[in-house]
Amino acid sequence: MGRRSILVATGWVATAAVATLIGLGAIRLVGESITGTPGGVRSEAEIERALASPEPAPTSTASPGPGTTGTAAPSASSGVRRGFATDGGTAVAECGAGGVRLVSWAPAQGYRVHDVDRGPDDDVEVTFEGSTRKYELKVRCIGSEPVAVADD
Numbered sequence: 360m361g362r363r364s365i366l367v368a369t370g371w372v373a374t375a376a377v378a379t380l381i382g383l384g385a386i387r388l389v390g391e392s393i394t395g396t397p398g399g400v401r402s403e404a405e406i407e408r409a410l411a412s413p414e415p416a417p418t419s420t421a422s423p424g425p426g427t428t429g430t431a432a433p434s435a436s437s438g439v440r441r442g443f444a445t446d447g448g449t450a451v452a453e454c455g456a457g458g459v460r461l462v463s464w465a466p467a468q469g470y471r472v473h474d475v476d477r478g479p480d481d482d483v484e485v486t487f488e489g490s491t492r493k494y495e496l497k498v499r500c501i502g503s504e505p506v507a508v509a510d511d
Contacts, residue, residue: 441505447487447494448472454500459483461498470494482508 438454440462450464457479464485466472473488482499498505 438500439504443496443498443505443507445487445494445496447489447492448485448496450485450496450498452483452498452505454503454505455479459498459500459505461485 440451440453442449442451446467447470448464448466451462452459453462458481460478460480461475461483464472464475466487470487470489473486473493475485476483482497484495484497487494487496497508499508500506
């Protein structure tokens with residue numbers, strides 16, 4: 360009887376180990392599609408190329424930082440492209456021959472795009488609206504560089 364109990368316990372442990380390995384293999388196989396970034400993680404160079412493309416589509420998610428910030432980057436067109444972030448969302452603007460235009464915009468989680476003036480024009484704006492707060496991002500060109508401006 361003692362030998363039989365050892366065999367049953369060994370069989371149970373072996374079965375549990377095999378089931379665990381199969382489960383881990385399945386998680387590894389489909390895990391990235393469940394928890395990973397859609398389309399994979401993008402490198403900094405891929406992001407720069409995407410920002411330099413002529414007409415990227417507006418996106419629907421973003422991770423903006425607090426306040427309004429901007430980083431300038433040269434683009435394939437005549438002007439400079441700059442990204443701006445508010446607590447309500449992000450936008451990318453570009454200065455060109457026709458003035459400033461919004462290239463893309465994305466609301467932060469819990470916000471929606473309320474209004475967009477895409478341009479090109481002397482100034483452009485996008486308004487992000489949440490349940491308790493509204494953020495308006497207004498941009499115009501100073502020289503050939505997009506700059507966020509205070510609402511008049």
